[in-house]
Amino acid sequence: MAVLVDKNTYVVVQGITGREGSFHTKAMLDYGTKVVAGVTPGKGGQSVHGIPVYDSIYEAVSKHQEINTSIIFVPSSYAPDAVYEAIDAGIDIIVLITEHIPVHDSMKFIRYAKLRGVCIIGPNCPGIISPGESKVGIMPGHVFSKGTIGIVSRSGTLTYEVAYAITKMRLGQSTAVGIGGDPITGMSMIDMLELFREDDETKAVVLIGEIGGDMEERAAEYIRRSGYEKPVVAFVAGRTAPPGKRMGHAGAIISMGTGDAESKVRVFEASGVKVASTPTEVAKLLKEILKG
Amino acid sequence: MKLYEYEAKQLFSLYNISVPEFELARTPEEAREITQKLGGKSVLKAQVLVAGRGKLGGIKFAESPQEAYELAKKLLGMEIKGEKVNSLLVSEVVNIERELYLSIVIDRSVGAISILASSEGGIDIEELAARSPEKLIKVYVDPLIGLKPYHIRRITEFMNLSDEQKKALQDITLNLYRVFVDFDCELAEINPLAVDKEGKLVPVDAKVIIDDNALFRRKEFAERVYVELNELEIEAKKHGFSYVELDGDIGIIGNGAGLTMATMDLVKLYGGRPANFLDIGGGARADVVEKAASLLLKHPKVKVLLVNILGGITRCDEVAKGLVNALTNYGKDKKLVVRLIGTNEEEGKKILSNAGISAFDSMEDAAKNAVELAKVVRVWPC
The missing domain is CATH 3.40.50.261 (Succinyl-CoA synthetase domains)
Incomplete structure (x- = not known):
């Protein structure tokens, strides 16, 4: 056993086509993490390290119903939108790597997540690792x-x-x-x-x-x-x-x-x-x- | 980012919080002129970002335009806690009957906005909170819901005011909240919020701190952020690393804020004195490392440079390259101690050893070594 992430963790990467997102998607795959989908608005249909990219998280979740966790590499001014989208799409655990998000924004989406029973790790964090099972982080x-x-x-x-x-x-x-x-x-x-x-x-x-x-x-x-x-x-x-x-x-x-x-x-x-x-x-x- | 009092008061005015009439003076002549306009009397307030200027002679009252001129001559150019006074807020004098306190802050503990108010203002609020917490009211506001009338009622009822004053406080609270939200504030404070002889509520001082991370949507302040920083801090910011100056002689570079802080702490633990905090962040390439190391090697206070890198997304070979380059250019009479492990460790160590530098595996050993070297360098007659 472990907490938060384990062998049953299925990950969507938000911001997968960016430099950081793509780099760490590869690193997570190498570690054995079950990354199954990526999202970048406007880049649907592409693939990154063999992982299909979708325009929205709704699309990703409907195609890959096993997804329960998201990791976000979206730049700070767009990150709050990505978080709200993940919460509304029914993701259980959101790992928010992004640094420099205004605190007025994070204060709001963190409260929203709590009301919806969603767990947010971060912002400005390295993520979660359960050694030998799953790494959702950098x-x-x-x-x-x-x-x-x-x-x-x-x-x-x-x-x-x-x-x-x-x-x-x-x-x-x-x-x-x-x-x-x-x-x-x-x-x-x-x-x-x-x-x-x-x-x-x-x-x-x-x-x-x-x-x-x-x-x-x-x-x-x-x-x-x-x-x-x-x-x-x-x-x-x-x-x-x-x-x-x-x-x-x-x-x-x-x-x-x-x-x-x-x-x-x-x-x-x-x-x-x-x-x-x-x-x-x-x-x-x-x-x-x-x-x- | 801290705003100057005059900037905060301009914001307040924009949001219909009426502040005492004022203008900014950059010369004694201007101070005289403004005082004349204000009817012959004024208060001159040094515009600095450090706290506690009143006790250090940064606020003076002028009984005549000529006195304003004389006082401004002394105030302009003086230093308050190391900060030079470049301008004065010249304002009408408020006849204070009573002083209140009002502030809005981000409350880290509860992850919400909190409004603090007290019928005792003008004093250090932390001190009041410790001494008589019953004189202070704290009202939490859920940012998803925003400020509601019942929040304001709790504050106005607490303050022992006339109905008219309650109405005034209600408006000030509401408008201050708008400033707080619209400008991504960490703090918006009126201390004191004076009650004058006519019973009117007048914000005598104003303090606003804006979240640095929100400056991208507050472009009017984005350039101003450099005013608070010294030369080294500005250069560091431009290259994308965090820098804080301390008073020792061992320069510290690390990757990651926590690791860099822990490195400073180790230096202190082993009897040395850190000269600074410099975090190169994650994934720094050779040129960034070179810039960081050069900055510290050039620093006259730094005798020994301690570099602590645990490579993850930061590659040890890139770090080593940057360090060797910096050392070639600026390292003539300085000692370098390196701790280097993680991604591409072997290549990194090879680059260092080719330049005659051996690297430590443990950060404790590296810190001890740096402290020893600093002692040796210190007694060297040069």
Whole structure:
């Protein structure tokens, strides 16, 4: 088992004819992901790496009724339209890779998705991978290996760094999810903790947070209050980040006195979550916890 | 992107929020002239983007046009928290009886818009929230539904105002919400929202922050974004990477925001001081890497450059090529420490070793090495 994506995941790629869309369609196919259709308005009838392209997601879904997941590579000004289209076409899980979407837009389509019971991962995220089963994202597949650790992260390459350390420790991952680096994301750390709780394969969870907002604090509170049964290890990036400066991600900013790394670390520790001081230490802590 | 007070007030005026009469002065002569027009008295407010200018002498009251001239002479050109004052908002003086607070923000925690109001304004709102949260009301607005009369009623009823003032606050709230939505704001704030001696509601200060990602549909501000940045930040933005200046001596380059931040943190953890944050993003080619590395190698503060790359869509050979080129041009007296793994790692390492550079596999080891080298370089008499 895994969460969100597995062998039964059938993917439509929105924006498949673009440079990124096409490149990652190939990479996903190589990994073994069941990509069955692509969509680019106006490019229906073409094919990309052998995958048929349709003008609309409705057409794709009616021709390939097994589709349950979409991955979006559409540029930021068109991405909201692509998301609404996917929600209305009945897609269950939407992975939104696109960066730089205005927050007023993402705030709206995320609320709409919630009302319709659709799960959005992102925006501004690397996607989801359940090693050995399916990769719906842009991560390098080889740093991941099948195993028992669930990863939730607000970051991209830092997720690969931690996953690689876990792989080298021979623990592997059940599912790794990059929930995105924007101020407002579809899935939160708490949403992911809930999914991992129900997943038998997952023995421990890693939370990779960073400065900005209070998602880590809320996750810590949730872990403490719900008596979360599985061990959780955290890493928080940005201990040296100055206040008021955006550190690459739209969401990575200490503003109005909240969102600094030290307070996130403190709240995690107060909730019984072990916090690693380096990415490699995450894997070491997991090894110790799972041995004992 | 932060707007200057005068830009925010212009927006407010456009949306029928009446602000005290003002004009912008760029010279002492203009300040004198405007003060004359305003009837002989004025308040001069330094137009800067940093907060807290009042306490740092950035706001002055003039009793006569000549005094306005003298004050403007001192204010123009002064620095507030490192920001130079290039213009003054010269405005009529408001006789303040009472101060209120009103703001609209994107609330990250709930993923909605929230309106904050208080019958105590003019002060630091975070401080008030911590000290007496009962004096603050927060009303969430679902962006799919928008601002409704009941939202506004909750705010006006909370504030202890006359019926006429309630009506005025209702209009201001509605219009501020329109500004907030139309201009993709992260924040629209009136602090203080004054009640003057005649009982009228007057926005004395105005603060607006626009979402950088929405500037493509707000072209009138798109070019202005560079004003907030220093030279290096501008150059970085033009090349498509994120750059933040810090105060240490170890330059940091990484691919991905989280990884780059984690690299900075490691440098600090091992006793070093990061000079900057520079994220080259995903899939950077040799020329972009060269630009990034050159920028830091040229930087007088940077003694050691630490590059941490975990290649996914970024290819190690492209990174290596860019680094070698930058080093040939600008690396005479600087040390370079590289951590390079991932896509095309072997080719990348080969390019580096041909140029006499060995790369680390672990980011922890690379960071430790950079810190050691910075110590050595620091004591070198040059």
